[in-house]
Amino acid sequence: MDPDRDLTPSGRSGPGGRSTAARPGAVRRGSGSVATRTSVVPPPPIEKPSPVASTEVARIPKASQAVGRTTRPTAQPGVASGIALSVHDLTKRFGGVTAVDSVDLEIPAGTFYGFVGPNGAGKTTTLSMITGLLRPDHGVVKIHGVDVWRNPAVAKRALGILPDQLRLFDRLTGAEFLHHAGALRGLDRDTVAHRVDDLSAAFGLRYSLERFVSDYSAGMVKKIAIAAAMIHSPRLLVLDEPFESVDPVSTVAVIGILEKYAAAGGTVLLSSHSMGLIERTCDSVAIIADGRMLAAGPIAEVLRGETLETRFVELAGGATAVEGMEWLQSFSD
Amino acid sequence: MVAELLRLKVRLLFNALRERNSAVWTVIGLLLAGLGIVGLWAGARAAVALDDVTRGRVVVIVSVMLALGAFVVPLVVTRAPSLDPRALPLFGMRTSGIAGAVLLTTLVGPALLFVPIAIAPLSLWTGPAADSATRAIPLIIVEGVFAALLGVVVGSALRHRPAASVLVRVVAAALLLAGFVLLVAQLAPVIAEHLPGSWWHVTLSVVLALAPLRDPRISEALDGTPIGALWRAPLHQSEGRADLAQQDFGIAVLVIAVLAGVWFATLVYALRPTRRIQRERAALVPGRFRVLPSTPLGAVAARSFIYWARDPRYRVVFLVLPVVPVVTLLAMYIGGIPWGISVLVPLPLVVMLLTWSTLHNDVAYDSTAVWAHLAAQTRGVDDRIGRMLPTLAVGAPVVVVGTALTTWATGNVFMAPAIFGMSAAVLLGGIGISSLFSARFPYPATRPGDDPFLQPQVPGVSGGGVQVGSILLTFLVAAPAIAACVFYVNRVPGPWNWVSLLAGCLAGLLVMVVGIRVGGATFDRRAPELLEFATQH
Numbered sequence: 001m002d003p004d005r006d007l008t009p010s011g012r013s014g015p016g017g018r019s020t021a022a023r024p025g026a027v028r029r030g031s032g033s034v035a036t037r038t039s040v041v042p043p044p045p046i047e048k049p050s051p052v053a054s055t056e057v058a059r060i061p062k063a064s065q066a067v068g069r070t071t072r073p074t075a076q077p078g079v080a081s082g083i084a085l086s087v088h089d090l091t092k093r094f095g096g097v098t099a100v101d102s103v104d105l106e107i108p109a110g111t112f113y114g115f116v117g118p119n120g121a122g123k124t125t126t127l128s129m130i131t132g133l134l135r136p137d138h139g140v141v142k143i144h145g146v147d148v149w150r151n152p153a154v155a156k157r158a159l160g161i162l163p164d165q166l167r168l169f170d171r172l173t174g175a176e177f178l179h180h181a182g183a184l185r186g187l188d189r190d191t192v193a194h195r196v197d198d199l200s201a202a203f204g205l206r207y208s209l210e211r212f213v214s215d216y217s218a219g220m221v222k223k224i225a226i227a228a229a230m231i232h233s234p235r236l237l238v239l240d241e242p243f244e245s246v247d248p249v250s251t252v253a254v255i256g257i258l259e260k261y262a263a264a265g266g267t268v269l270l271s272s273h274s275m276g277l278i279e280r281t282c283d284s285v286a287i288i289a290d291g292r293m294l295a296a297g298p299i300a301e302v303l304r305g306e307t308l309e310t311r312f313v314e315l316a317g318g319a320t321a322v323e324g325m326e327w328l329q330s331f332s333d
Numbered sequence: 334m335v336a337e338l339l340r341l342k343v344r345l346l347f348n349a350l351r352e353r354n355s356a357v358w359t360v361i362g363l364l365l366a367g368l369g370i371v372g373l374w375a376g377a378r379a380a381v382a383l384d385d386v387t388r389g390r391v392v393v394i395v396s397v398m399l400a401l402g403a404f405v406v407p408l409v410v411t412r413a414p415s416l417d418p419r420a421l422p423l424f425g426m427r428t429s430g431i432a433g434a435v436l437l438t439t440l441v442g443p444a445l446l447f448v449p450i451a452i453a454p455l456s457l458w459t460g461p462a463a464d465s466a467t468r469a470i471p472l473i474i475v476e477g478v479f480a481a482l483l484g485v486v487v488g489s490a491l492r493h494r495p496a497a498s499v500l501v502r503v504v505a506a507a508l509l510l511a512g513f514v515l516l517v518a519q520l521a522p523v524i525a526e527h528l529p530g531s532w533w534h535v536t537l538s539v540v541l542a543l544a545p546l547r548d549p550r551i552s553e554a555l556d557g558t559p560i561g562a563l564w565r566a567p568l569h570q571s572e573g574r575a576d577l578a579q580q581d582f583g584i585a586v587l588v589i590a591v592l593a594g595v596w597f598a599t600l601v602y603a604l605r606p607t608r609r610i611q612r613e614r615a616a617l618v619p620g621r622f623r624v625l626p627s628t629p630l631g632a633v634a635a636r637s638f639i640y641w642a643r644d645p646r647y648r649v650v651f652l653v654l655p656v657v658p659v660v661t662l663l664a665m666y667i668g669g670i671p672w673g674i675s676v677l678v679p680l681p682l683v684v685m686l687l688t689w690s691t692l693h694n695d696v697a698y699d700s701t702a703v704w705a706h707l708a709a710q711t712r713g714v715d716d717r718i719g720r721m722l723p724t725l726a727v728g729a730p731v732v733v734v735g736t737a738l739t740t741w742a743t744g745n746v747f748m749a750p751a752i753f754g755m756s757a758a759v760l761l762g763g764i765g766i767s768s769l770f771s772a773r774f775p776y777p778a779t780r781p782g783d784d785p786f787l788q789p790q791v792p793g794v795s796g797g798g799v800q801v802g803s804i805l806l807t808f809l810v811a812a813p814a815i816a817a818c819v820f821y822v823n824r825v826p827g828p829w830n831w832v833s834l835l836a837g838c839l840a841g842l843l844v845m846v847v848g849i850r851v852g853g854a855t856f857d858r859r860a861p862e863l864l865e866f867a868t869q870h
Contacts, residue, residue: 133704135861156710163708166701166868167781169636171643176635179622183632184709192627193618214782229708 400561407484518546633719688763713856754837761841762810765848
């Protein structure tokens with residue numbers, strides 16, 4: 001897409017781009033804004049718990065047991081202890097095909113967790129089931145101890161998600177989109193306005209807030225969707241392919257935000273095709289292929305001294321595909 | 334300094350002619366202004382021949398129009414002040430100096446047109462009135478300049494508010510039109526005398542029709558306003574009311590003082606030191622979200638309202654709606670159904686179409702974007718109510734206005750309760766049924782961004798059964814009200830019109846509440862399946 005589309009439509013910021021990759025000025029500006037802004041973004045995970053507990057107990061008496069378990073360990077600020085996400089025996093079949101086969105996963109709070117796998121390995125299916133978008137055939141998903149499928153109202157308060165391949169309400173402007181996300185989460189207007197301001201600055205979207213999301217470039221759409229996923233300051237962020245078609249500058253900026261978020265006790269689970277990126281940024285990694293979890297754990301343990309790419313190909317068994325096809329080496333004319 | 338400023342102004346004026354578009358508009362504007370001035374001069378000359386009463390009224394009306402025009406015309410025409418006062422502080426000028434500079438430069442430019450306009454009355458008046466008119470000329474020009482300056486200020490401020498700007502333009506046009514109609518009404522008898530005698534029956538009816546506008550109270554009321562008092566000073570002088578003429582001058586001076594004061598205040602405001610406020614832009618809450626509460630329900634409702642305005646799939650129904658009454662009435666006329674019956678049909682049909690078409694497959698309209706509701710675990714009831722609010726907001730006025738129109742068409746006031754009952758049942762019942770159906774039985778809809786007239790390209794599933802079912806059920810809700818209405822029309826003894834009202838409202842409300850409740854529960858239960866459905870189609 002035309003890089004100029006990333007610019008403000010009214011041209012108020014002049015000819016300089018905010019999110020175009022090629023400009024050194026933009027790099028400095030982007031990372032600079034992250035450095036100053038992110039200090040504002042992460043604290044929300046800490047200030048959240050008490051409203052969660054009070055409103056939920058009032059609304060769903062049956063859930064009080066689960067609420068007690070979720071909120072207590074995270075009540076003291078700064079220290080994010082316990083297991084952010086635990087997945088047990090997660091299974092999904094489509095017709096006769098088993099897309100996800102008895103997957104187990106446990107992510108401690110405060111972890112930056114990478115999720116890799118070849119095309120069709122079941123990454124998106126797994127993440128959809130974890131985030132409550134796709135009903136599993138079997139298995140349990142717990143977010144900070146609350147079952148996503150039994151007690152979604154409580155579990156999803158602690159969860160922010162970026163699904164892959166799903167539409168957005170893209171006839172809204174950027175500002176409307178974020179306000180929609182915030183109001184859906186029940187945040188009051190001032191909080192939303194304040195966070196929209198912070199998020200738009202952090203993601204370099206400030207001058208695009210009045211344009212329709214449908215007019216955004218692919219990378220900007222990803223960014224505003226991530227911003228919307230963060231607006232209610234969740235404890236766990238599940239991002240499916242967050243950096244697909246996002247330019248390198250914005251990727252660095254977003255990773256900066258996520259790292260601060262994780263440092264403050266938030267947990268990030270993200271999937272990506274970019275092995276290098278996962279290897280550089282994540283503390284832990286899980287590798288999935290053909291619906292089975294091949295390896296999961298701290299990155300050093302999984303890699304055993306190799307690069308993620310090698311290890312990934314080794315585990316996923318991609319090397320065999322290169323054999324055969326000798327006919328391609330003897331040309332027909 | 335003065336010469337510099339004047340040179341700058343002249344340069345700015347001529348620059349307007351260099352750009353093709355603005356040159357065309359400048360020439361058109363000048364031509365129109367020239368025509369107006371010629372008309373004013375000719376009118377003043379012609380008005381000598383009028384009788385005293387008519388002349389007095391005409392002068393009063395024209396005075397108000399001219400004085401208002403000095404403010405309104407610049408307001409409507411202007412796009413930005415040609416020499417923006419905010420450009421001047423940079424040259425080390427103080428506010429008083431800037432005010433002087435703006436006044437001075439204003440005199441060179443379109444404000445020059447005030448001179449021939451102000452001179453026009455001289456050819457109308459004789460004797461002491463002419464003296465009075467002469468004395469009024471400079472004051473008229475000064476008042477006009479200040480009014481025009483204010484008009485420019487307001488007009489350029491309005492450029493940032495398109496909606497208000499349109500409203501102001503409409504009001505301005507209406508005022509102008511009203512003035513002309515009043516003027517023609519006063520002159521109608523005189524004009525009629527000059528028309529060929531063979532037209533007498535047309536002219537007579539026009540003159541008679543305009544008679545109420547010749548009510549002396551109108552011109553008396555206008556005469557009492559301070560607007561355009563200067564123009565009326567010679568009139569009062571000629572009527573021998575020297576005291577009134579003096580008063581007119583007094584009022585005019587006062588008006589000029591007020592105009593100048595207000596203008597100076599706007600100038601000071603425009604020149605106030607401004608700091609760049611970092612957060613201002615993003616802190617603005619976008620329109621719909623400012624009006625509706627910041628809750629899940631409010632979010633869904635705001636989003637629905639916005640989509641109603643922006644998404645052609647919702648708007649398409651408004652293209653069809655006006656055609657429905659015409660077609661049904663025509664069809665029934667051809668079918669030989671009596672007018673008294675056929676006139677009752679369009680309103681329920683229109684309400685039905687409005688409610689049903691926008692709501693009964695609303696979740697499928699979202700396509701996979703519905704994940705946002707799922708991610709936030711939006712309660713089904715919130716989702717249902719949020720989605721139906723725009724339908725209710727548009728449907729309710731349609732029902733009220735439609736009831737009034739239909740009642741008027743039947744000519745029987747006592748039909749109103751029955752008509753209202755039927756259409757309310759269709760509206761509320763339709764909302765209930767559609768709220769249930771969109772959560773329970775979605776079928777492939779036109780995708781977001783596709784041509785709203787296109788059928789979705791999905792093999793196998795058409796949703797025909799769902800469509801027929803939801804329509805039939807909606808009419809079933811309205812059936813008691815319709816039955817009662819039929820009884821009433823056929824003069825079955827009993828207060829059937831009131832029965833229809835009661836039955837329609839009660840059944841409609843009941844179905845709406847139940848539909849939203851059950852639909853909400855269905856949405857809660859089936860939200861992941863709804864998303865899966867959207868992913869597959």
